[in-house]
Amino acid sequence: MACILKRKAIIVLGFVTAFLLLIIARLTNEVSFPLIFSCFGQTSAKWMPFYTQRQPLRTHYGYMNVRTQEPLQLDCDLCAIISNSGQMSEQKVGFEIDQSSCIWRMNNAPTKGYEEDVGKRTTVRVVSHTSVPLLLKNPEYFFKETNSTVYVIWGPFRNMRKDGSGIVYNMLKKTVDSYPGAKIYVTTEQRMSYCDEVFKKETGKDRIQSGSYLSTGWFTLILAMDACYRIHVYGMINDTYCKSEGFRKVPYHYYEPGRDECDEYFLHENAPYGGHRFITEKKVFADWAKRRTITFTHPNWTLS
Ligand SMILES: *[C@@H]1O[C@H](CO)[C@@H](O)[C@H](O)[C@H]1NC(C)=O
Ligand SMILES: *[C@@H]1O[C@H](CO)[C@@H](O)[C@H](O)[C@H]1NC(C)=O
Ligand SMILES: *[C@@H]1O[C@H](CO)[C@@H](O)[C@H](O)[C@H]1NC(C)=O
Numbered sequence: 196m197a198c199i200l201k202r203k204a205i206i207v208l209g210f211v212t213a214f215l216l217l218i219i220a221r222l223t224n225e226v227s228f229p230l231i232f233s234c235f236g237q238t239s240a241k242w243m244p245f246y247t248q249r250q251p252l253r254t255h256y257g258y259m260n261v262r263t264q265e266p267l268q269l270d271c272d273l274c275a276i277i278s279n280s281g282q283m284s285e286q287k288v289g290f291e292i293d294q295s296s297c298i299w300r301m302n303n304a305p306t307k308g309y310e311e312d313v314g315k316r317t318t319v320r321v322v323s324h325t326s327v328p329l330l331l332k333n334p335e336y337f338f339k340e341t342n343s344t345v346y347v348i349w350g351p352f353r354n355m356r357k358d359g360s361g362i363v364y365n366m367l368k369k370t371v372d373s374y375p376g377a378k379i380y381v382t383t384e385q386r387m388s389y390c391d392e393v394f395k396k397e398t399g400k401d402r403i404q405s406g407s408y409l410s411t412g413w414f415t416l417i418l419a420m421d422a423c424y425r426i427h428v429y430g431m432i433n434d435t436y437c438k439s440e441g442f443r444k445v446p447y448h449y450y451e452p453g454r455d456e457c458d459e460y461f462l463h464e465n466a467p468y469g470g471h472r473f474i475t476e477k478k479v480f481a482d483w484a485k486r487r488t489i490t491f492t493h494p495n496w497t498l499s
Pocket of ligand 3: 433434435436439442494495496497498
């Protein structure tokens, strides 16, 4: 009798121990230490749970999957962010870009036909709500052929609401119904406010009162700073570029002829309403680059 009891106790204890171990494993798995280890910058220095080789993914609660409503998981060592600027033409850095752990592009920037300059791979594509119709012109390409890409769509609440009256959200919902493999995320309303708050904190200006919109580059850098240990930005000009001597005159986008980049920047910076404050944003980026591991090249920024 005593023997049976003892055996029962051992079995129960075994279960309890296994259960506790499971909980501990689960907890440690959710915890990463990006702040401590970002100083080392190397993947090998990253903390790994002892029982698995899987990298702890970072969870980004400001971005929700349209199909599953789950938050975005993304964790990269070196991120390459490729600007859409005409500066990317004839840079021949495609090979270098493709060596990065994660490659970020914006809106409908193509790779086909521009591989030598901008690379082939796309890990994350950050897209403005106004550019969603451009992707939907070629859904087979964006949401089937390149279905390993994560799409992050930013937009104001009126377009992104989930109650049936958010027109952009509705388009995305239809898209994931047709392409179940597509990984499409939308920014939450709280995350949109957070991005506005960062703008106010960094510039002292209220985004709405100053009559401007944040750019896709702004949303891209904010997410990348949370998801990447190191960032290399290609093809973005700095805040004084358009006033510097002998600057390279290029189209606004590398993939289409059109207005000159600097003309576009001045137009937006001075628009009383509805513009992007590209130049102001670049000043803020330069500040961030001084405090974090962010490099800007093609053209090079010098940061002291
Ligand atoms: C991605 O697309 C390929 C074909 O283009 C398909 O074989 C694969 O199943 C898709 N992945 C998912 C997760 O749907
Ligand atoms: C820009 O920076 C890259 C990488 O740091 C360097 O290889 C290149 O020589 C620089 N280009 C110019 C024009 O300074
Ligand atoms: C900004 O770009 C211009 C033109 O490339 C360059 O001369 C200048 O040194 C850059 N300034 C900073 C702070 O990076």
